[in-house]
Amino acid sequence: MIDLCLKNCKLVPENGNCSIGIENGKIVSITKIPPxxxxxxxxxxxxxxxxxxxxxxxxxxxxxxxxxxxxTGSLAAAAGGFTTVMDMPNTKPQTNTKKxxxxxLEIARKKSIVDFKLHAxxxxxxxxxxxAELNPASxxxxxxxxxxxxxxxxxKQISKLPQKQIITVHAEDKNITNYCxxxxxxxxxxxxxxxxxxxxPVSEVIAVSAVIALGGFYDQKLHICHVSTKKSLQxxxxxxxxxxxxxxxxxxxxxFLDNSYFHKCGNFVKTNPPIRDDENKLxxxxxxxxxxxxxxHAPHTVEEKKRNVWESLPGIPNLETALPLLLTRxxxxxxxxxxxxxxxxxxxxxxxxxSNKGKIEEGMDADFVILDMKKEYVINPDDxxxxxxxxxxxxxxxxGTPIMTIVRGKVVMxxxxxxxxxxxxxxxxxxx
Numbered sequence: 001m002i003d004l005c006l007k008n009c010k011l012v013p014e015n016g017n018c019s020i021g022i023e024n025g026k027i028v029s030i031t032k033i034p035p036x037x038x039x040x041x042x043x044x045x046x047x048x049x050x051x052x053x054x055x056x057x058x059x060x061x062x063x064x065x066x067x068x069x070x071x072t073g074s075l076a077a078a079a080g081g082f083t084t085v086m087d088m089p090n091t092k093p094q095t096n097t098k099k100x101x102x103x104x105l106e107i108a109r110k111k112s113i114v115d116f117k118l119h120a121x122x123x124x125x126x127x128x129x130x131x132a133e134l135n136p137a138s139x140x141x142x143x144x145x146x147x148x149x150x151x152x153x154x155x156k157q158i159s160k161l162p163q164k165q166i167i168t169v170h171a172e173d174k175n176i177t178n179y180c181x182x183x184x185x186x187x188x189x190x191x192x193x194x195x196x197x198x199x200x201p202v203s204e205v206i207a208v209s210a211v212i213a214l215g216g217f218y219d220q221k222l223h224i225c226h227v228s229t230k231k232s233l234q235x236x237x238x239x240x241x242x243x244x245x246x247x248x249x250x251x252x253x254x255x256f257l258d259n260s261y262f263h264k265c266g267n268f269v270k271t272n273p274p275i276r277d278d279e280n281k282l283x284x285x286x287x288x289x290x291x292x293x294x295x296x297h298a299p300h301t302v303e304e305k306k307r308n309v310w311e312s313l314p315g316i317p318n319l320e321t322a323l324p325l326l327l328t329r330x331x332x333x334x335x336x337x338x339x340x341x342x343x344x345x346x347x348x349x350x351x352x353x354x355s356n357k358g359k360i361e362e363g364m365d366a367d368f369v370i371l372d373m374k375k376e377y378v379i380n381p382d383d384x385x386x387x388x389x390x391x392x393x394x395x396x397x398x399x400g401t402p403i404m405t406i407v408r409g410k411v412v413m414x415x416x417x418x419x420x421x422x423x424x425x426x427x428x429x430x431x432x
Contacts, residue, residue, distance in 0.1 A: 002028060004409050005037035006368070009048045011360060012337040017045065022366040025408030030362060041411070043370055043404075049341060050360050051083025051367030051407065052323065053348040055137070055168075056225055056249065056294030058315065059085075061107050063092025068299040068387050070111035074423060076297070076319040076386040077114045078413040081369035081402035084357055084426060085114055086137045089121035096121030098130040105134075105425060112423030113412050114405075115367075117352065119168060122154045129161065135427060137352050138166040138223065143207045144177050144272070151214060159218035166352065167215070168223045171207035171232065172199060172273055190309050193262035196274040201229045204273050208232040212239045215246060223351060226251040226296050228273045229280045237289055247291040247351050250282060252322045253392060255293070261392050267305050267312035269392040271298065284334055292347040295322050299388030317388035321379055323369070325393065327400025331373060354426050370404035377401070385418070 004022040011018060021029035021037065029035055059073035070087075077085050087108070089095035095104050095118060108116050120136035122128060128139070139158055143151065158165050181198040208224060212235060215222040227233050227248050236248045253269065259277045261269045269275055276282075282290075298315025305312050323344075329335045349358025356365045376399045381389045405413040412421045 001036045001038060003037065004039045004041070004366075005034050006041050006043050006048070007034040008045050009043045010045050012047045012049065020048075020360070020366070022409040025366055025410075027360065027362050027364050027366050030360070046403070047337065047371045047373060048360070049081070049337065049369050049371065050345040050358055051369055051405065052081045052344045053084045053354065053357055054082045054295050054297070054319065054344075055086045055292060055348045055352060056088065056251070057085045057297040057319065058088050058090065058299070060091060060299065061111070062104065066387075067301060070108050071113070072385060072387050073297070073299075073319070074112040074114045074116075075418055076317070076384065078405045078407075078418060079385045079402070079416075080319040080321070081323045081405055082319060083114050083367035083369070083405060083407045084116065084354065085112075086117045086119055086352065088119050089140050090142070094121045094123055095119070096123045096131070097127045098134065101131055101134050101136070108423065109425065113418070113421040114407050114423045115426050116423055117426050122158075125153060125157060128154070128157050132158075132161045132163060132165055135163075136165070138168040140168045140170070142170040143211065144170065144172040144174050146174060148210070155214045155218045155220055159220045164221065166221050166223055168225055169211050170225055170272070171204050171211055171227075173203045173207040173210070176200070176203040176206060185310065192266045192270065192309050193259060195270055195309055196259050196262065196276070199272060199274050201231070201276060201280045204229050205231045205235065208235050212236070212244065212246065216244055221245040223247045223249065225249050225294060226254060226273065227290070228254045228276050228282065230282060230286070231280070233282060233286060233289055248289075249292050249294040250287075250290045251294060251296040252318050252325060253316050254282060255284070255287075256325055257392060265392040267307070267309060268390050269316070270305070270309070270312050270314050271296070271316050272314045284329065287335065287339060287343065290343065292351065293322065293343045294348075295319050297386070299386050301388070302390050305390060317384065317386045317391060319386065320384050321391060321393045321396075324379070324398040324401045325396065327371065327373065328398045331399045357426065366406060366409040368404075368406040369402045370406075371400060372403045373400045375399070375401050375403075
């Protein structure tokens with residue numbers, strides 16, 4: 001007799017009804033007839049996807065927990081159907097030393113109700129090798145913060161590590177961003193839309209071009225975060241065709257919004273890189289060329305967002321809106337379940353080598369999100385589990401939502417009710 005059986009599961013897009021047997025947090029059977037089990041959950045024919053994987057979150061823990069912490073962030077993840085998250089290193093202290101990395105791991109183990117990995121920072125080059133021994137999800141480089149000499153040295157050191165590592169990149173050129181920001185500030189016009197001109201599309205395009213050159217020279221695996229322009233994506237895809245090991249990510253706000261939302265939402269839509277105009281932005285038709293969706297969940301307080309355009313902090317909370325927005329497009333026949341599985345399940349698992357995640361198959365972790373594709377509602381930030389009670393998607397009508405999230409066989413969210421769980425570090429090793 002096994003631990004748990006989920007019966008009447010509708011696997012999509014196959015549309016096959018089945019029962020899933022779970023033992024010790026793993027999938028042990030996928031059958032037509034429910035196996036005998038200690039516990040039985042009737043999924044009632046609702047669609048079942050692998051638990052979503054978000055490779056790009058900012059949980060602000062430690063040091064900035066008034067914005068978010070690993071408990072509230074992981075609750076938001078579970079609410080949005082995410083069973084694994086990967087936290088970025090720009091906390092206080094930054095996760096760029098062995099000591100800071102171990103301290104954040106302990107915080108995540110104590111607080112997170114979903115599984116997790118941690119990205120590492122590279123501010124301290126001498127700490128790259130000690131941190132690499134702890135198997136980070138990647139080394140994250142914010143190109144808008146460093147000169148070319150530092151970037152070259154970081155690539156050189158990471159590429160020589162005995163265990164192959166991934167470099168994830170925030171691609172905005174430091175010199176162009178600083179120059180354009182200075183020019184726009186001198187104009188003394190403080191309207192939110194000016195921010196897009198302070199960090200123009202060419203800043204991203206030049207940074208992407210530079211990092212592709214660095215990655216090619218040092219034979220380094222690259223992942224480009226939150227790609228926001230068509231020309232950047234063209235460069236990335238050309239590098240792929242040329243045989244380079246490089247992948248791309250898009251965030252929900254760059255996918256669903258354009259720069260007209262500066263007028264509608266003010267600084268609540270402010271983020272780095274900025275939302276683009278129609279000439280430069282990516283849209284749903286580009287998804288086939290994108291490798292994954294990363295939410296770039298970046299919470300701040302409402303007060304921090306309400307400051308003037310230059311002092312307002314960049315970042316949007318996305319964990320609880322990403323899947324409903326995508327499911328709405330599924331209901332509109334603009335994308336399919338196959339696309340969601342590639343972009344939010346299988347894709348991130350393959351890029352970051354999470355061999356037990358991202359698929360519903362025997363032997364995999366029993367991570368699932370169960371969907372109600374008929375439920376309709378209006379996005380209201382007051383309902384969020386994140387501490388960040390704002391969203392440029394406020395007022396959007398959606399159809400389709402997660403109603404149950406299961407992490408390694410443990411229900412952590414059901415119809416808006418949450419249950420305690422000890423999230424685990426996903427400890428897969430990087431592969432060449």
